[in-house]
Amino acid sequence: MYVLFFGYYTIVRQWIGRLRPRSVALAAECLLFNAALAAVNLLLVYVFAIPMDAVSSNKWFLVGFWLAMNLLFFLYERLLGVAELLYVRKIEKRLRSVFK
Numbered sequence: 480m481y482v483l484f485f486g487y488y489t490i491v492r493q494w495i496g497r498l499r500p501r502s503v504a505l506a507a508e509c510l511l512f513n514a515a516l517a518a519v520n521l522l523l524v525y526v527f528a529i530p531m532d533a534v535s536s537n538k539w540f541l542v543g544f545w546l547a548m549n550l551l552f553f554l555y556e557r558l559l560g561v562a563e564l565l566y567v568r569k570i571e572k573r574l575r576s577v578f579k
Contacts, residue, residue: 483522492556495508495511508552
């Protein structure tokens with residue numbers, strides 16, 4: 480999951496953040512994350528041959544898992560925004576003075 484999403488997401492996030500209105504940006508973020516999540520699931524089943532028979536027989540587990548992953552993504556998105564703000568307001572000035 481990290482390689483297919485979180486590795487490049489912080490870079491793509493800057494471009495997506497420029498989209499207006501904000502609802503379009505949120506939809507693009509959600510679409511990108513769900514595409515990466517689907518790609519990971521397909522890789523696990525078809526490339527790495529991980530059996531999903533027990534899991535796929537219970538549709539509610541899959542729906543709950545997908546919803547939980549989306550909730551965690553939006554939490555990650557929110558915390559990434561807070562971390563970016565913290566960096567810009569507190570850390571960046573100190574680093575610039577150290578590496579001057």
